[in-house]
Every structure is written in C-alpha cells, then in structure tokens.
Amino acid sequence: MSATLPEALLVLEGPPGFGPAVEGEALVTGDAFSPRYDLDRATGEISRRGHRAEGQNVRDRILVVTTSKGGVAAGWAFYDLKCRGLAPKALICRSTNSVFVQGCVLANIPILHRLTPDPLSALRTGDRVRVEPQRGRVLVLERASSR
Amino acid sequence: MQLVSATGECALQLDANEQAMLDGAHGGAAQWALAMQVEVGRFFGAERMVPVTCAHMMGDMEVMGEAGLELLRTWADKEARFRVPITTNARCVDFAAAERLLQDPAMVRKERELIGCLRAIGVMQTDTCINYQTVYQPHFGEHVAWGDTGTVIYANSVLGARSNFESGPAAFAAGLTGRTPCYGFHETGCRRGTVLVEVTAKLEDLADWGALGAAVGRACDDYWQVPVLDGIRTAPSPDQLKHLGASLASYGSLAMFHMAGVTPEARTLDEAFQGKQPERVVLVDQAALDAVFASYPADRPEVDLVVLTGPQLSLFELRLVSELLDGRRVHANTQLIVTTNRQNFAAARELGHIEAIERAGGLVLVGVCFYLMAPGEMRERFGWQNVLTNSAKLANIIGGYRYWPIFRRTRECIEAAVAGRLEA
Numbered sequence: 417m418s419a420t421l422p423e424a425l426l427v428l429e430g431p432p433g434f435g436p437a438v439e440g441e442a443l444v445t446g447d448a449f450s451p452r453y454d455l456d457r458a459t460g461e462i463s464r465r466g467h468r469a470e471g472q473n474v475r476d477r478i479l480v481v482t483t484s485k486g487g488v489a490a491g492w493a494f495y496d497l498k499c500r501g502l503a504p505k506a507l508i509c510r511s512t513n514s515v516f517v518q519g520c521v522l523a524n525i526p527i528l529h530r531l532t533p534d535p536l537s538a539l540r541t542g543d544r545v546r547v548e549p550q551r552g553r554v555l556v557l558e559r560a561s562s563r
Numbered sequence: 564m565q566l567v568s569a570t571g572e573c574a575l576q577l578d579a580n581e582q583a584m585l586d587g588a589h590g591g592a593a594q595w596a597l598a599m600q601v602e603v604g605r606f607f608g609a610e611r612m613v614p615v616t617c618a619h620m621m622g623d624m625e626v627m628g629e630a631g632l633e634l635l636r637t638w639a640d641k642e643a644r645f646r647v648p649i650t651t652n653a654r655c656v657d658f659a660a661a662e663r664l665l666q667d668p669a670m671v672r673k674e675r676e677l678i679g680c681l682r683a684i685g686v687m688q689t690d691t692c693i694n695y696q697t698v699y700q701p702h703f704g705e706h707v708a709w710g711d712t713g714t715v716i717y718a719n720s721v722l723g724a725r726s727n728f729e730s731g732p733a734a735f736a737a738g739l740t741g742r743t744p745c746y747g748f749h750e751t752g753c754r755r756g757t758v759l760v761e762v763t764a765k766l767e768d769l770a771d772w773g774a775l776g777a778a779v780g781r782a783c784d785d786y787w788q789v790p791v792l793d794g795i796r797t798a799p800s801p802d803q804l805k806h807l808g809a810s811l812a813s814y815g816s817l818a819m820f821h822m823a824g825v826t827p828e829a830r831t832l833d834e835a836f837q838g839k840q841p842e843r844v845v846l847v848d849q850a851a852l853d854a855v856f857a858s859y860p861a862d863r864p865e866v867d868l869v870v871l872t873g874p875q876l877s878l879f880e881l882r883l884v885s886e887l888l889d890g891r892r893v894h895a896n897t898q899l900i901v902t903t904n905r906q907n908f909a910a911a912r913e914l915g916h917i918e919a920i921e922r923a924g925g926l927v928l929v930g931v932c933f934y935l936m937a938p939g940e941m942r943e944r945f946g947w948q949n950v951l952t953n954s955a956k957l958a959n960i961i962g963g964y965r966y967w968p969i970f971r972r973t974r975e976c977i978e979a980a981v982a983g984r985l986e987a
Contacts, residue, residue, distance in 0.1 A: 434606050448784060448816070452626070452934075453963045464963045483785055486813055486960065488621050488710035491730020496628030513786030513816050514603065514747060515710075518733040521602045 424546070424555035428531040428538055433549030434517060435526030439557070440505040442543040443477035445469035446536055451497065452489035460502035478545050479504035480535050484516040494519035506547040508535050508554060528554065575604045575744070576611050584740060592643030596736035603733065604744025613745040616701065617647050619694055619709040620734035622681060623654035624674040625937050627731065632673055635680040643684050646741035649734065650689040650698055651681065652711050653875060653902070653932040660928055665944040670937060686738075690930030691904035692874045695722065696801060698906075703827055706749055708737030712812035713805070713874050713956070715748075719819040721804050723827040725749045728786070728818055747787075748818050752837075754828060756791035756821050758783050759841035763794055764852035768972040769880070772803040773955030774855035775847060776810025782845045784815045790845070791821040791835040799825065802877050806955070809874050813956040859958050859970035861985050865896065866969070867947040869980040872902040872933040873957040881911040881927075885919035887977040893924035894983030898945070902928045925980070933957065939964040951976055951985070 447454075447468045456463035460475040474497075484490065494516075497503040506526040507516060520527040526549045535554065539545065542560025577585060585601065587594045600612070624632065656666060656674040682688060689698050694709075695717045701707050701724035708729040709715045718724040727747040729737060737743045747753050760779050766772055779790050790811070799807070799822070811817040821829035829835035871884060884901060893899045901920060903911070908929045911917050917927055934957060941947070942964065949967040952958055958970040969985070979985045 431608070432605070434602055450963075453960055455963070456939075457628075463965060465965070466962075483816065485784070485816055487712040487816075488728055488730035489626050491621070491710070491732050492627045492631050495634075495732070496626070496630045499630035500628070511785060511787065513818075514607070514727045514733070515730045517603050517606045518599075518730045521599050521606075522732045527606075 424557060425559060426538060426556040428533060428535055428554040430528060430531035430552050432552040433526065433528035434521055435506070435524060435549045437546065437548045437550070438505050438526055439544065439546045440476060440478045442480055442539050442541060442545050443469060443472055443474060444480040444536065444539050444541045446482060448483045448485035449479070449481040450485035450487070450489065451493040453486045457493060457497060457502070460497065474504045475502050476505050478506045478508060478547060480508045480539050482510045482536060484509060484513045488515050490515050490519040491522065492519070494523040494525055498523040498525060508539070508547065510534060510536055528552065575601055575609050581612055581742070590643070591641055592638050593739050596739035599732065599736050600740060600742070600744050604746060607744065607746040609744035609746040611745050612742040613706050613749050614742050615647060615706050615708045615737055617699060617707055618649040618729065618734040618738040619652060619707070619714055620649050620686070620738065621652040621710045621731040622677070622735065623935060624670050624677050625655035625935050627677065632677050632680070635677060639680040639683040643739060645685050645738040647738060648687060649738035650687045650694055652690070652714070653692040653935060654690050654930060655935045655937060657928040657931045660926065664936070664941060667937065667940060689904070692932055693805065693877065693904060696805070696877055697904060706743070708734050708743045710734050712816070712818070713809035715818050716808040716812045716820065717805060719748050719754070720808060720821065720826050753787070754789060754819055755837040755839065756789050756829070756835040757842050758788055758790045759844045760790045760792045761794050761844060761846045762792055763846070763848045765849060766795065766797060766803070768953070768974070769802060769806045770953040770955065770970065770972040771852060772799070773806040773810040773953070774852050776807045777814045777855045777955045777959070778847045778851045779845065780811045780814025780817060783817065786816045786818060788815065788817060789819045789821065790817065791823065791829060791832065791841065793823045793832060795822060795825070802879055805874055805877070810955040813959045855955065856970055859968050861969050862949050862967045864984040864987070866949060866951045866979045866983065866985055867897065868950045869897060869899045869976050870933045870950055870952050870957060871954065871976065872900070872952070873954040873960070875932060876901060876903045876907065878907045878910050881907060881916045881920070882914070883973065884925070884977065885916035887974060888923040888925060889919055891923055891981050893980045897980050897983045899925040899980040900928060900933060901925055902931050902933060905929055934960045934964070938966065942966055951979055
C-alpha cells in the first residue's frame with residue numbers, strides 16, 4: 417500500500433490510465449466536454465453558453481467530465497493547449513472515447529476513466545486530488561469545503 | 564513483445580516487425596508513432612495491432628496551432644514517410660476566399676506552410692470530410708484509420724468498414740506505421756447494437772435526418788453505444804445517411820449505427836443486436852423531431868448568416884441549392900456560405916450549379932468546413948450574431964464560438980437567405 421493512502425479521504429479505482437501521477441484542484445462538470453464545442457482555446461475558458469462549467473478556466477485543473485463530446489479536435493487541441501500553458505493538468509472521464517486518449521498521449525496529459533465510485537458524484541469542484549494513472553486510481557486529499 | 568500493465572496483466576502483443584519499429588529500426592517517425600499507438604492500445608486493452616489500408620487525417624492550423632505546425636516541420640525535415648496512403652480532411656482556409664472573409668493573414672500564411680509540410684511527407688491533400696462520397700470507399704470488413712467523426716460513422720455503418728475515431732495525430736501515426744491498435748470498432752463485439760430506436764417521425768429534408776441524429780445522439784451520448792434504427796419506411800439516400808451519421812457523431816460522439824434492412828450488418832434486427840437484447844428502447848416520433856428544431860429558436864427575425872456545411876455538400880446538394888436560388892438574390896444584409904470539396908466543385912461548375920449560386924450572391928467555399936475557419940474571429944469582424952443552417956452538426960458546434968444557432972430545413976434556409984429574415 418502506498419504511504420499516501422492513509423492520508424486520502426477517498427480513493428476512486430479503475431483500470432490503468434495513461435500518464436504520470438499529478439496533484440491538483442478538481443473542476444467537476446456534470447456535462448460532456450469538447451475543446452472545440454465548449455472551450456475558448458485562446459484563453460482556456462469554457463465558453464459555451466449553458467455549459468455547466470461556463471466561465472471556468474480548465475488551465476492546470478484536474479478536469480472531471482462525464483464523457484468526451486463530439487469530434488476529433490481534442491487530438492491536436494490538447495497538445496496545442498499544453499504547449500501554450502492552458503491545458504488541464506489531468507482528465508478524469510466517467511467514460512472516454514478514443515479521441516481524448518489519443519490527444520492526451522500526444523500532449524502527455526494524464527487521463528483515467530471508468531472509476532468507482534463515480535467521479536461525478538464523488539468529486540467536487542475545488543477538491544484537491546492526486547491522480548495516479550498507472551495504478552488506476554484517484555485520491556481525494558482535501559475537500560473543497562474544508563479549504 | 565509483451566507490455567505488462569500496471570496490474571500485471573499481459574496486454575498488447577507486437578509482432579516482430581512492430582517490435583522492430585518500436586525499437587527504431589524503421590526510423591524515428593515510425594518509432595514515435597508506434598509508441599503513441601501502444602499507449603492508446605494499452606488504455607483500451609487492445610491485445611494486438613491491426614493493419615490498415617489507409618488513413619484520413621484532420622490537420623489544419625486552426626486546431627493544430629503553432630505547436631502542431633512545429634511538430635510537422637520536425638517530421639518533414641526528418642523525411643518521415645507514410646506506409647499507407649493518407650488523405651486530408653476539410654481545413655480552415657480556402658485561399659481564394661481568405662481575404663474576402665477577413666481571415667487572419669498570419670493563420671492563412673501558416674496554413675500554407677502546414678500544407679507544405681504535409682505534402683513533403685507524402686500526404687494526399689484532398690481536404691474533404693466526405694472522402695467516402697468522392698475519394699475512397701473501403702469495402703466491407705476493411706480496416707481503416709479515419710477521422711473526422713462523420714467519415715468514421717459512415718465507414719462503419721453504411722460501408723461495413725472498421726475504424727475508431729482517429730483524431731489528427733492518431734491518423735498521422737497510423738499512416739506512418741500502417742496499423743492501428745485493435746480495439747473498439749475494429750472488433751465485432753463492439754459493433755453490436757445496444758439501443759433500439761423506433762422511428763415514426765417523417766423524414767424528408769436532409770435536416771430531418773440531421774434532427775433524427777440529434778435526437779438519438781442526445782439520448783445515447785456515449786462512444787460505446789450503437790443505436791439500431793427501425794421503422795424507417797423510406798429508402799435513404801447517401802446524403803441523408805451522411806447527415807444522419809454526422810449528427811449522431813456530433814451529438815452522441817457515436818461511431819456506428821445500424822438501420823434495419825439498410826446497413827450491411829443489420830439485414831435483420833437480430834443480426835444488428837448480434838442475437839442479444841437491446842439495453843433500452845428510444846422512440847423518435849414527430850414530436851421528438853420537432854423538439855430538435857425547437858431547441859434552436861430564432862433570436863430575432865433577421866438572419867445575419869446562412870451556412871450550408873458540416874458535412875461538405877455533395878453534387879446533389881449543390882444542385883438543389885442552385886435550383887432553389889435560381890434567378891433570385893440573397894438579401895443584402897445576409898451572407899450565404901456553402902462549402903464543398905474540389906471534386907464536387909469542379910463537377911458542379913461544369914453543370915452550371917456554382918454559377919447559379921454565385922450569381923445569386925452566395926459564396927461557395929472549397930476544401931473547408933465553416934466551423935474550422937476560426938469562426939469566432941469572423942463573427943467579430945463581420946458583426947454576425949446568428950447563423951441559420953440545415954446542418955444539425957453545425958448547429959451543435961457553433962454555439963461554442965458564441966454564435967446564436969438556428970436550425971431549419973434546407974428550403975427555409977434558402978428562403979431566409981433571400982428574404983433576409985425568417986418567416987414567423
């Protein structure tokens with residue numbers, strides 16, 4: 417068992433994902449996400465009117481979404497965002513399609529999916545979390561309300 | 564080689580050739596590409612790679628940015644070469660119209676350089692999102708590595724070919740290695756229908772088929788779902804299936820559908836479900852179809868922009884638009900934009916359809932799709948606020964660029980372009 421485990425308030429587990437372990441602040445949205453449909457890629461701000469995270473910036477956040485929305489844009493867009501310092505630090509999806517994974521591999525952004533318990537209900541925006549893709553798990557280190 | 568996953572399970576198996584590629588024996592580009600593919604394959608539990616006959620790649624300046632261009636420069640300099648033919652998807656600039664559309668000269672310049680890099684590597688510059696109508700029709704069971712999503716869902720569903728959504732870098736990688744990880748829609752089990760869709764709505768205009776795709780896509784918004792459409796009485800045209808597929812892929816991120824009695828893996832409902840029961844049933848009646856149109860209401864009667872795109876128009880669609888416009892004039896306060904590819908443009912010009920659209924004041928763009936053209940910047944430069952379209956896919960996407968999307972049938976779009984306003 418990892419030394420960090422006793423300090424975690426909650427552990428979400430699933431199949432191994434991609435990328436290095438990272439820590440950051442969660443941005444949880446009950447909507448699906450696409451960097452083309454929803455994001456102002458010049459600023460990193462979610463720009464679609466009516467998106468549940470409209471106005472929030474994805475930069476350096478652990479972005480938690482239901483699933484990948486729409487088309488193939490994320491394949492290049494995540495790399496472009498990463499190189500301009502606007503990318504999310506990691507992605508957690510309830511379930512992802514191939515495109516998000518391809519984009520995350522190119523950009524070296526950690527990604528995980530199919531975790532239990534469901535990250536959409538277990539995680540809240542502002543939670544401090546540790547993402548460990550190789551071990552297929554996410555640790556909640558600190559709750560938003562306690563910060 | 565066996566790559567052992569973190570949980571200790573044996574995962575992806577590479578053959579000797581692939582292992583050599585991963586070790587760098589076939590050059591840096593193939594090594595880099597296969598390493599990416601191995602990671603993606605591992606993520607989805609692929610057990611092997613599968614050879615592909617061709618790749619279709621999304622790659623333009625608007626989505627790739629400076630970082631993507633730099634990557635291409637590197638591989639062009641290092642003389643990367645493709646193992647299987649790779650064609651290109653619609654892009655962000657029609658050079659003949661860039662100035663008129665006030666597109667950013669820097670983006671236009673970089674797009675030209677990006678195309679130069681792709682050509683240096685050996686990419687076939689086709690610039691079309693309807694490759695399956697004009698460039699390449701894979702046969703039943705053929706494995707390909709395609710993106711954009713509209714091309715993938717058409718290949719899987721209508722042609723019975725096999726592809727996952729391969730985004731730009733993934734299709735690029737598949738072109739370099741000649742293979743792709745074998746998971747998802749390359750495997751028979753994943754192609755099994757999961758949701759039964761009972762359709763009773765009337766389907767006439769292309770927009771009706773797009774609306775059907777939207778209704779189903781909203782109800783099953785998960786790449787791993789495969790809807791099976793039943794009850795459709797009319798024999799659909801390729802353009803109708805094109806709008807249906809593009810819309811399903813856009814609203815649901817879906818890569819495959821079946822239509823009982825129409826698509827090749829659904830000669831019967833039982834075959835579509837591979838002998839299993841559907842997980843659930845969705846009804847699309849007239850009210851459900853009407854609700855899709857109603858979800859894109861007009862913000863005001865005046866229409867700034869009418870766009871027919873997403874997917875690019877076929878020769879038949881261009882003919883329809885030219886006939887609807889024949890001898891009429893697009894309103895002075897409204898801009899009409901139509902997009903197609905080079906092949907259809909040439910054929911439609913020969914038949915007089917391009918001239919008819921242009922004479923009416925419409926703008927026909929070649930090799931692009933509207934939503935790829937940095938539309939947010941165009942909106943600001945021209946002062947456009949709303950956009951009227953017969954493409955359910957465009958209506959879904961364009962809100963992210965802060966347009967007000969209005970979705971109507973083809974004739975209503977053309978009537979509004981002429982009147983400058985939507986009839987109440």
